[in-house]
Amino acid sequence: MKFLKGFGFAIVLALFIMSCTEDQEEPVTLSTVSITATIAEASETGTDGEINVRLSTSPGIPTQVNLTIGGTATNGTDYQLIENTVTIPANQLSVSIPIKVLTDDLDEGTETVVVTIESVANTSIKIGDENSATITISDPSGSLIILKPEDARSYMVNPNATDETVALFYNLKTISLSHFIVGQQDAFNSFYNDNGGDSDIKKTTGQDPGLLGSDFLFITDDQNDETSGNWFYQQEQIIIADAKEAYNKGMVNAFSWHFREPYEGKSFYTSDMTTFQKENAFKSILPGGENHEYYKQKLDKIANVANSLIGDDGKLIPFIFRPFHEFDRDWFWWGQSFCTPEEFIALWRFTVEYLRDSKGVNNMLFAFSPDNSITSASDYLARYPGDNYVDILAMDNYSDFFNLNEAGMEAANNKLQIISALANERVKIAALSESGYQVKDGQVEDISGFYSNYLYNALTKNNVKIGFMMFWYNGSDYYYTPVPGLNSTDDFIDFANKPASWLADDLPDMYSLP
Incomplete structure (x- = not known):
């Protein structure tokens, strides 16, 4: 019985060591990053849009988020140019990206701005389920x-x-x-x-x-x-x-x-x-x-x-x-x-x-x-x-x-x-x-x-x-x-x-x- 007890202890100890080793090798996820449209309806002759990039918890250091800019509206032509990277400052949870609509004389109908999270520079931060945001830009210029x-x-x-x-x-x-x-x-x-x-x-x-x-x-x-x-x-x-x-x-x-x-x-x-x-x-x-x-x-x-x-x-x-x-x-x-x-x-x-x-x-x-x-x-x-x-x-x-x-x-x-x-x-x-x-x-x-x-x-x-x-x-x-x-x-x-x-x-x- 003494032999068995000692053998059992050895097995448990070995498993504990292996478990600790595995935990140390796997990165710890501190936060997730998501993106939402806080002002989703914009207008060429009305309201500007707004997108918010948010962390679930702050890592205490600046967080660079890389974005893909898409949609049917043209970046820098239909709205003021927005960059494809954004940085959330240290000890802050979010940053907003204004979508400032530009007015022209063209009747373009309804267009979209789609901003998607591509990657995060900080590998301890995962991309959340909300990884894409869409702004709709209406153009009622036909009546204006x-x-x-x-x-x-x-x-x-x-x-x-x-x-x-x-x-x-x-x-x-x-x-x-x-x-x-x-x-x-x-x-x-x-x-x-x-x-x-x-x-x-x-x-x-x-x-x-x-x-x-x-x-x-x-x-x-x-x-x-x-x-x-x-x-x-x-x-x-x-x-x-x-x-x-x-x-x-x-x-x-x-x-x-x-x-x-x-x-x-x-x-x-x-x-x-x-x-x-x-x-x-x-x-x-x-x-x-x-x-x-x-x-x-x-x-x-x-x-x-x-x-x-x-x-x-x-x-x-x-x-x-x-x-x-x-x-x-x-x-x-x-x-x-x-x-x-x-x-x-x-x-x-x-x-x-x-x-x-x-x-x-x-x-x-x-x-x-x-x-x-x-x-x-x-x-x-x-x-x-x-x-x-x-x-x-x-x-x-x-x-x-x-x-x-x-x-x-x-x-x-x-x-x-x-x-x-x-x-x-x-x-x-x-x-x-x-x-x-x-x-x-x-x-x-x-x-x-x-x-x-x-x-x-x-x-x-x-x-x-x-x-x-x-x-x-x-x-x-x-x-x-x-x-x-x-x-x-x-x-x-x-x-x-x-x-x-x-x-x-x-x-x-x-x-x-x-």
């Missing part, structure tokens, strides 16, 4: 009018516009086919918690907004006497400096006009006005009205500012002018209850002709922007002054986003579809000229996914094509765009990093034609 640089001037309000203004029109239109510029009102001077310095969007994302919103309110105020000690004139100088800074950074400028009523010059809100003022303010500034000359003086001031906006390059700074916004509501004295469609159209046309023809303003694009009451193209066009008087078909919309659910998002998207389609038919630029959701300290909390889900989908679903969208300004105890450290900060960063969203550093040269 693609603007050519040489034709841009013929679709603009001002055929004598400066070359830089023509380029701005063309580039905004072209950008709208696949991206939108993210802007903010008064971004250089209004901050959450009054924390100055960089714009709040730059504090959060590392980039300024691509568009700066400003206002002619203080510039045209009755109390602006244009002396250095005057508060309103000081605000004028700040606004002009901001516009120049934005231009010099390659950003886009847009001016709204909260124009105070002409009788007392105190307010633009009808809630502050007498019945007489509400019923007569708009009519009084029409040609022949008792305040028409007063109105022309305000336009003279706007023209003087426009004609003196010079960038560091010595050229006139182009900008978007958006007068009489939200005219389909009644909170402003130019609202629909206080003038007929014919009166509104007459004043709009006079405004354009006076600035363009009488004052020689050639660096201005005109934006037409009701609020969100529209439900059809006929609604939108009810007070439309005509294609010869409008460059940008826009809309302001806050209240659809107050619902903060799918229904609100779909309502906003439906309205943007109307504007987008009209802009395509008329070769104009579509835009969401004011929007956002105000989060207020102690009163209104942020909503999970507002930016990257509700807002982004409203701006991009169903072939919506807008050139820009603009958030309203931040204040001491509220924000429309979050700063670092808030619950919604990561959500906003995700929104800013989405394929269609462009901030300042993403912009091409907006003031040169290709």
Whole structure:
């Protein structure tokens, strides 16, 4: 029995040694690598695609993954060139590959991009079951009018516009086919918690907004006497400096006009006005009205500012002018209850002709922007002054986003579809000229996914094509765009990093034609 026991022990020991030897010879698999299409539906005139290469666990060193690029779309022709190797950095699990679709005039139908994992440089990493990803690129160009640089001037309000203004029109239109510029009102001077310095969007994302919103309110105020000690004139100088800074950074400028009523010059809100003022303010500034000359003086001031906006390059700074916004509501004295469609159209046309023809303003694009009451193209066009008087078909919309659910998002998207389609038919630029959701300290909390889900989908679903969208300004105890450290900060960063969203550093040269 002792012999048998010893013999048995020897056999077990030998088997154990053999087992250990075999285990040492076989490589240990630390991780698998897979590839998926995180944005699988792209469009030549819409959304870019995105592919993600992911490790199940990190080996702690950089991982080079070799790829095969295939499909019916041509790498470097139908989409920006992507390399056939990608490296996942050490201690990271994944890396994304953007499929940036290139626009052309060819009707190519639907094409595909197929990216397959061929091999991995690290032999301890195996290729997983998900080893291929496909992006579908649709091409609805048959129904879209693609603007050519040489034709841009013929679709603009001002055929004598400066070359830089023509380029701005063309580039905004072209950008709208696949991206939108993210802007903010008064971004250089209004901050959450009054924390100055960089714009709040730059504090959060590392980039300024691509568009700066400003206002002619203080510039045209009755109390602006244009002396250095005057508060309103000081605000004028700040606004002009901001516009120049934005231009010099390659950003886009847009001016709204909260124009105070002409009788007392105190307010633009009808809630502050007498019945007489509400019923007569708009009519009084029409040609022949008792305040028409007063109105022309305000336009003279706007023209003087426009004609003196010079960038560091010595050229006139182009900008978007958006007068009489939200005219389909009644909170402003130019609202629909206080003038007929014919009166509104007459004043709009006079405004354009006076600035363009009488004052020689050639660096201005005109934006037409009701609020969100529209439900059809006929609604939108009810007070439309005509294609010869409008460059940008826009809309302001806050209240659809107050619902903060799918229904609100779909309502906003439906309205943007109307504007987008009209802009395509008329070769104009579509835009969401004011929007956002105000989060207020102690009163209104942020909503999970507002930016990257509700807002982004409203701006991009169903072939919506807008050139820009603009958030309203931040204040001491509220924000429309979050700063670092808030619950919604990561959500906003995700929104800013989405394929269609462009901030300042993403912009091409907006003031040169290709």
